[in-house]
Amino acid sequence: MTGRVxxxxxxxxxxxxxxxxxxxxxxxxxxxxxxxxxVAVGDEVDFAFDEPGPGAITAVHERTSKFSRPRVGxxxxxxxxxxxxxxxxxxxxxxxxxxxxxxxxxxxxxxAAVKGHLSAVVVINKIDLKHKVDLEHVQEIYxxxxxxxxxxxxxxxxGLDDLREILKDHESILVGHSGVGKSSLLNAIQPGLQLRTxxxxxxxxxxxxxxxxxxxxxxxxGGYVVDTPGLKVMGLWDLDKYELENLFPEFKPYLGxxxxxxxxxxxxxxxxxxxxVSDREVFAxxxxxxxxxxxxx
Ligand code: GDP
Ligand code: ZN
Numbered sequence: 001m002t003g004r005v006x007x008x009x010x011x012x013x014x015x016x017x018x019x020x021x022x023x024x025x026x027x028x029x030x031x032x033x034x035x036x037x038x039v040a041v042g043d044e045v046d047f048a049f050d051e052p053g054p055g056a057i058t059a060v061h062e063r064t065s066k067f068s069r070p071r072v073g074x075x076x077x078x079x080x081x082x083x084x085x086x087x088x089x090x091x092x093x094x095x096x097x098x099x100x101x102x103x104x105x106x107x108x109x110x111x112a113a114v115k116g117h118l119s120a121v122v123v124i125n126k127i128d129l130k131h132k133v134d135l136e137h138v139q140e141i142y143x144x145x146x147x148x149x150x151x152x153x154x155x156x157x158x159g160l161d162d163l164r165e166i167l168k169d170h171e172s173i174l175v176g177h178s179g180v181g182k183s184s185l186l187n188a189i190q191p192g193l194q195l196r197t198x199x200x201x202x203x204x205x206x207x208x209x210x211x212x213x214x215x216x217x218x219x220x221x222g223g224y225v226v227d228t229p230g231l232k233v234m235g236l237w238d239l240d241k242y243e244l245e246n247l248f249p250e251f252k253p254y255l256g257x258x259x260x261x262x263x264x265x266x267x268x269x270x271x272x273x274x275x276x277v278s279d280r281e282v283f284a285x286x287x288x289x290x291x292x293x294x295x296x297x
Contacts, residue, residue, distance in 0.1 A: 002061075005043045006216040013039055013057060015047055022047065024055040037082035040066070041214045041226060042171065044086065064088075065117040067173050083214060084173050084226045090118040091166070091225075093176035093185065096131035103138070107289035109175055110147060111247040115239065118173070120147050121166055125181040128153040141283045145249050154184040164189050164221060171216070173226045182227055190220055241297050245273070248290055250282050266291055 003017030015022045024047050030038045039045060039057055049055030063085040090113040092106055106122055113120035122142055124135065139149045150166060152159030163185060166172075174182045186193055216224045245251050245265060257272035258265065265273040265287075276282040 001049065002044065002046055004216075005039060005041055005045060005057075007213065008039070008041045008215075009213045012054065013045075015045060015055070015057070017047075022049050022055050023053050024049070024057045026057045030057060030060060037068075037080060040082040040085045041216050042085040042087055067112070067116045067118065084216070087171040087173045087224075087226060088118060089166075089170045089172040090116070090120045091123060091172045091174045092120060093123045093125060093174055093180045093182050095126040095129075095180040096124060096133045096135075097126060097129045099177055099179050101131070101133045103141075103285055104289050104292055105177065106142075107286060108293060110142075110145070111239075111244070111293060114247040114249065122147055122149040123152055123159075123163060123166075123185070124149060125152045125154065125185060127151045127158060128155040141285055144283065145286075152181075152185060154181055154188045157188070160185075160188055167219060167221075167223050167225060169222045171224045171226075186217075186225060186227060193217060193219075239297055241294060244290065244294055244297065248286065250286065251276075251290075254282075264294065266294065 001017050001022075003015040003022065005013050006016050006021075007014035011025060013024050013026065015024050024045075026039050039060055043063065044061035045057045046059040046061075047055050047057045063082075065087060066082050066085045067087065067090070068080045068082045090109060092109040092113075094101055094106060101124070110120050122138075124133070124138065127135070135149075135151060142149050148166075150159050150162045152163055154160075167189070174186070176182055214226065216226055218224055239247075241264070242262065245255055251265075251273050254272035254276050258268065259270035260268050263271050263273075265271050273282065273287070277284055277287045
């Protein structure tokens with residue numbers, strides 16, 4: 001049989017096929033051939049099932065997209081944990097305050113989206129709070145890289161219809177620091193959506209494992225969402241310094257135009273990217289994020 005993984009809990013996966021849920025484990029064979037995260041939420045899989053189960057996942061179909069992070073507690077080992085596969089949209093949630101608005105975070109996630117072959121949208125929540133964020137300017141910055149910015153408030157309901165439109169018929173993964181309002185937003189657009197704690201930390205520093213649950217939630221108006229807790233390093237786990245420039249789409253016209261072939265666009269003279277920033281063809285805020293992300297790599 002063929003189905004879709006909608007829930008991953010520890011070593012047990014829930015596969016949906018023809019409207020029915022099947023609990024399945026993963027055959028050892030699959031583990032060895034596919035690496036560390038052989039099966040993730042969102043994967044299309046082949047599986048065998050005999051009552052009363054559990055069934056066995058025998059093969060994973062090729063992924064059209066994936067969203068990964070380094071395995072918790074093993075950030076420096078370069079071990080990939082796929083959080084969700086075959087989703088098409090990254091919804092980057094931030095707030096104007098509580099916690100403080102940080103553009104740099106949006107850019108980190110936007111880079112992860114390009115890298116993971118996902119389209120990105122930004123949701124700025126809590127606009128009912130008093131704040132000093134220049135929202136129009138933020139919208140202008142992201143319009144230049146085709147990332148729509150939607151303003152929302154769970155308190156007064158502004159923007160919630162827009163958010164529904166954004167999520168409708170898409171398979172979205174919601175990311176953002178904890179406290180920005182991801183669960184509140186999902187509960188506001190679909191009351192009764194019983195979000196469980198999507199705890200993805202599956203390995204602590206001491207190497208002990210706790211149970212992991214990641215789930216794909218169906219939306220009544222069409223589409224699915226995956227909600228994840230506040231992850232700082234998500235999606236950038238295997239990024240190369242020289243790859244980063246390609247993940248800022250607005251740099252593209254200038255790449256290859258710098259004096260030095262392997263220009264980092266940070267300190268070299270006659271850099272076409274820095275020139276574009278001075279000429280206001282590239283937003284300085286985006287360039288600053290580029291430098292900061294590069295320094296972190
Ligand atoms: P999550 O960690 O991203 O899922 O954030 P939560 O949904 O748990 O929200 C964190 C806190 O922010 C809660 O106390 C919410 O009531 C509050 N909150 C969420 N959305 C809004 C909003 O639009 N305006 C205001 N003022 N508070 C909000
Ligand atoms: Zn350069």
